[in-house]
Every structure is written in C-alpha cells, then in structure tokens.
Amino acid sequence: MADPLRDIVVRNRAGAKAAIPSVCSAQPDVLRASLLRAQALDRAVVIEATSNQVNQDGGYTGITPDGFIGYVHDIADKSGVDRDRIIFGGDHLGPQAWRVRPAQEAMDKARVLVRDYVKAGFRKIHLDCSEGCAGEPAQLGDEKTAERSADLAQVCVDACDNALDGLLFVIGTEVPPPGGARVDEEGDIPPTDSSAAKATLDAHANSFGDMATLIGGLVVQPGVEFSPTAVHHMPLERDPGLLAALDSWSAVCLEAHSTDYQHPAVFPRLAELGFAFQKIGPALTFAYRQALYALDQICAAPGSLEAEMEKVMLANPAYWQGHYHGDAKALYHQRHFGLADRIRYYWPDPAAQTAVAALRSGFDSPIPNAELQKVFDDDVLTRAEQLTGDQVQRLIDAQIQLALDPYFFDEAT
Numbered sequence: 001m002a003d004p005l006r007d008i009v010v011r012n013r014a015g016a017k018a019a020i021p022s023v024c025s026a027q028p029d030v031l032r033a034s035l036l037r038a039q040a041l042d043r044a045v046v047i048e049a050t051s052n053q054v055n056q057d058g059g060y061t062g063i064t065p066d067g068f069i070g071y072v073h074d075i076a077d078k079s080g081v082d083r084d085r086i087i088f089g090g091d092h093l094g095p096q097a098w099r100v101r102p103a104q105e106a107m108d109k110a111r112v113l114v115r116d117y118v119k120a121g122f123r124k125i126h127l128d129c130s131e132g133c134a135g136e137p138a139q140l141g142d143e144k145t146a147e148r149s150a151d152l153a154q155v156c157v158d159a160c161d162n163a164l165d166g167l168l169f170v171i172g173t174e175v176p177p178p179g180g181a182r183v184d185e186e187g188d189i190p191p192t193d194s195s196a197a198k199a200t201l202d203a204h205a206n207s208f209g210d211m212a213t214l215i216g217g218l219v220v221q222p223g224v225e226f227s228p229t230a231v232h233h234m235p236l237e238r239d240p241g242l243l244a245a246l247d248s249w250s251a252v253c254l255e256a257h258s259t260d261y262q263h264p265a266v267f268p269r270l271a272e273l274g275f276a277f278q279k280i281g282p283a284l285t286f287a288y289r290q291a292l293y294a295l296d297q298i299c300a301a302p303g304s305l306e307a308e309m310e311k312v313m314l315a316n317p318a319y320w321q322g323h324y325h326g327d328a329k330a331l332y333h334q335r336h337f338g339l340a341d342r343i344r345y346y347w348p349d350p351a352a353q354t355a356v357a358a359l360r361s362g363f364d365s366p367i368p369n370a371e372l373q374k375v376f377d378d379d380v381l382t383r384a385e386q387l388t389g390d391q392v393q394r395l396i397d398a399q400i401q402l403a404l405d406p407y408f409f410d411e412a413t
Contacts, residue, residue, distance in 0.1 A: 004044040005087060005124060005168050009216055009253045012276035013246075019271040021407035022046035022089055022124075022255075024281035026053060026061045027344065029288050031072060033400035035081040036387070041408055046124055047072055048089040048279070051097050056112050059097070060345070065090070065113075065120040089124035090117040091279075092173070094152065096131055103133040107148060114152045118159040118167070124277075126170040126219065126255075127152050142203035146171075150207035157211060170217035170255055170277070171204045172197070189232045191240035192220040198245040201252070217255040217277050218245070222270060224259050226282075228324055228338040231261040236269050243274040253277060260286075261339060264406035271409075283403050285344035291399035292356065293336075294375035295392065299362050306336060308355040312346050319345040360392050367391060 004020065011018040023034045023045060031047065038045040053059045054068045063071060069088055076083055093114050095106035110129075117125065129148035132140050140148075153169055160167055174192055197220045205212040220242050225232040246252050253276035259267070260283035270278060296305040313320060313335050320342040324334035335343060346352050372381055376395065383398035384391070 003166050005216065008276045009251060012253050012271060012274065013250055017268045017271040019267065019276045019278050020044060020046055021404065022048050022277055022279040023284065024048040024050065024091055024279055025284055026063065027285050027288060027347065028075060029396050030284045030400055031075050032079050033397040034284065034404055035076050036079055036397060037401045037404055038085055039081045043408060044085045044087060046087045046089045048091045050091045051093050051113060055097055056116050065116045065122060069120050087124060088122040089126065090122045091126050092128040093117060093126060094129040095133055099131055099133045101134055103136060106133045107151065110152055111155045114156050115159045118156045123166040124168050124170065125156055128173045130173045142200050146203040146207040149204060153208055153211050167214055168216035169214050170219060171215060172200050172219035174219055174221035174257060188235060189221065189223045189225040191223040192242060194241045194244045197242055201245060201249065215252055217253055219255045219257060222256050222273060222275060224256060224262055224266065226258060226261050226339045228334045228340040231339065233263060234266050236265060239273060246274065267406050268409045278407055280404065280407060282339065282341040284400055286339065286341045287400045287403040288396060289341065289343055291396040292359065295359055297375050298371045299359055305355050305359050309336065309343060309346060309352060312349050312352050313343065363392060365391055
C-alpha cells in the first residue's frame with residue numbers, strides 16, 4: 001500500500017464516501033481483533049498511541065514509541081496480519097504530558113517525544129500544543145498553538161530518514177473540556193464553527209511555511225460525543241459546513257474524535273461531510289469488557305471477575321475518580337459499565353490479569369450453545385464461528401470486531 005492516508009484524503013475530497021478508521025488503544029485483544037478484521041477485509045487501518053499513553057518515559061502503559069510499534073507488529077505477526085496494512089499514528093503529540101512544568105521545559109520533552117515517534121515509524125502525526133503549561137492559560141490561542149506545533153513539525157521533518165516517507169500532519173483539537181462536553185439548547189453537541197476551523201488552519205499554515213504541504217488533517221467537532229452514561233448522536237440531516245474551511249486546501253481532510261457508539265449510518269455521513277479520518281477507542285475496550293463480563297456470567301463462579309475488578313478499581317481510584325459522579329450505586333455502574341470505559345486502565349493490573357486468565361482458562365470446550373445464547377447476541381455467535389482460535393478468544397474477537405465494523409463501511413473500499 002503506497003500511501004493509503006493520502007489516497008483516502010484525495011478520494012474523500014473528490015467526493016467519495018471514503019474514510020479510514022483510527023484505532024486508539026494499546027489493549028492486546030482490541031489490537032488483535034482490529035488487525036484481523038482489516039486483514040479479512042483487505043483494508044488499511046491506523047493504530048494510534050497518545051502522548052500520555054506512549055512516550056519516551058513509557059507513559060501510563062510503560063511503552064516507548066519504538067516499543068509500541070514492536071508490540072503491535074508482534075501481535076500482527078502472531079495473528080497472520082500483513083504489517084504493511086498498518087499505519088501508525090501519534091495522537092495529541094505535544095507538551096500535554098508535561099504541562100505542569102514551565103513551557104520551555106515541557107516543549108523540550110515534546111521535541112524528544114515527536115522525534116522518537118517519527119524515528120520509530122509513526123507517520124500520521126497529530127500535533128496538539130493547544131493546552132497551556134505552568135503559568136499559562138488552560139487553552140492557548142491559535143497563534144501560540146501554531147507556533148509551537150510548527151516547532152515540533154520541524155523536529156519531525158528532521159527526524160525523517162527517507163524523503164519524509166509518508167509523513168502527514170494533523171492539526172487542531174476538539175476534545176471535551178474538563179467536566180464533559182458542552183451541549184446546546186437541543187441537547188446536541190454544537191459543531192465547530194467553520195470560520196474558527198479556517199482560522200486554525202490558516203494560523204498553522206503561516207507558522208509551518210513550506211511544511212504546510214505536509215498538513216493532511218484538521219481535527220474539528222462535527223457534533224459527536226459521549227459521556228459516561230449517554231451518547232450524543234450526530235443529527236444525520238445536519239451539515240455544519242466545515243468543508244468550507246478547506247476550500248483552498250484540496251489535500252486536507254477533516255478528522256473526527258470521540259466517534260465511539262454512534263449509529264452505523266453516522267460514519268458514511270461523516271465521510272460525506274469531509275471526515276476521512278475517524279477515531280475510535282473506548283467503544284472497542286468497552287466491547288472487550290462486554291465479552292469478558294458475558295463469560296463471567298456463565299463461568300463456574302459467576303461474577304468473580306466483576307468482583308475482582310471492583311476491588312482493583314477501589315484500591316486505586318485515580319483513573320475513575322473525578323470522571324464519574326453520583327451516589328454509590330451510580331458510581332458502581334459507571335466503573336463497570338460506563339461508556340467512558342475507565343475500567344480499561346485497570347486490565348493490566350496483576351490482580352486483574354490473574355482474574356482474566358482464570359476466567360479464560362476455566363471453560364470446557366466447546367461451551368454449550370444454550371449457555372452462550374444467554375449472554376451473547378446472535379451476531380456475536382455468528383461472527384465467532386467465522387474466526388479462528390480457541391472458542392473464548394473467538395467470542396472476544398467477535399464482540400470487538402462488531403463494534404469496529406461500522407467504520408469499514410462499503411463505500412470506503
């Protein structure tokens with residue numbers, strides 16, 4: 001695949017309903033299932049890592065950029081997936097992970113971050129310097145954001161060994177502010193104003209200079225979002241007119257974040273509106289949890305995994321406290337079933353790993369169909385029959401793949 005990202009952008013801007021999914025996760029089952037689905041459909045897929053998740057210090061996963069690519073390639077090799085269909089992306093790369101420090105110190109860390117990402121083989125680089133550092137406003141204006149992004153872009157260009165070899169910059173940011181996404185009077189998420197999107201793009205073009213030709217994506221809000229307990233579905237009939245911001249940029253597409261849990265019809269509609277890059281993350285780890293908890297209901301000791309995960313999350317509440325709210329019952333439900341899926345941070349915990357391993361190894365094979373039908377939908381069981389591997393693994397893969405399938409809509413081929 002020569003340059004699938006640029007090809008997708010060109011086709012999308014020419015009017016095709018073309019888009020590529022960006023899977024933002026480090027969970028091994030999510031990666032395995034996603035890569036297998038891309039292989040089965042003979043499609044390219046973007047695998048993304050965030051600056052907090054993977055960085056030169058290890059991030060919260062303990063993995064460096066070079067280590068992440070090796071980790072994904074190992075999963076691909078063991079699953080029989082062609083490496084060349086995998087495009088690696090870095091998400092929100094900038095000083096965020098170190099923003100409690102003074103700006104110069106945080107930017108020094110960010111320069112190492114982006115250099116390491118590009119040297120490792122990441123080619124879709126989302127540069128995000130929109131958040132202030134120590135002593136600065138929480139959100140910076142376009143001019144300062146673009147200036148710092150251009151600084152990091154130059155580091156990326158200098159780190160390329162082979163004529164920039166597919167390097168593509170994504171700029172802009174539209175993520176929920178602290179406390180959750182804001183809604184309008186109708187309860188919908190208001191899309192980015194097209195004039196604001198154009199101002200962001202123009203500011204970056206001015207700062208990037210000759211490097212502006214490497215900009216291929218602009219992150220804006222089309223009106224999709226989810227909270228811990230609700231999905232804000234994008235009104236299909238609405239056109240926020242964001243393509244107007246790209247009038248003089250034929251090689252740039254729009255990128256949508258937080259598209260998880262939307263109705264399947266939303267994804268081709270997003271492509272029609274110019275969103276050739278569509279990100280998904282929590283919906284896939286949510287599906288992983290769904291599969292495990294379904295199995296947990298029919299195992300020898302029903303509910304044992306859920307009980308163990310409750311202990312793990314209560315012992316270290318840092319990843320969910322401040323994100324979930326309500327009484328004890330509401331907090332329990334959000335910890336285990338919330339759409340934000342903060343439980344995903346706890347699966348690597350040793351106690352959680354032990355509990356999952358015990359669950360997965362505790363079934364006689366095959367599990368009776370009558371038992372499976374109690375906890376899995378028919379489409380999961382049907383997909384599992386089409387996959388390879390042991391039955392438990394096939395069920396987990398099937399649940400994840402069905403959450404990803406809407407992103408591989410027909411007209412994107």
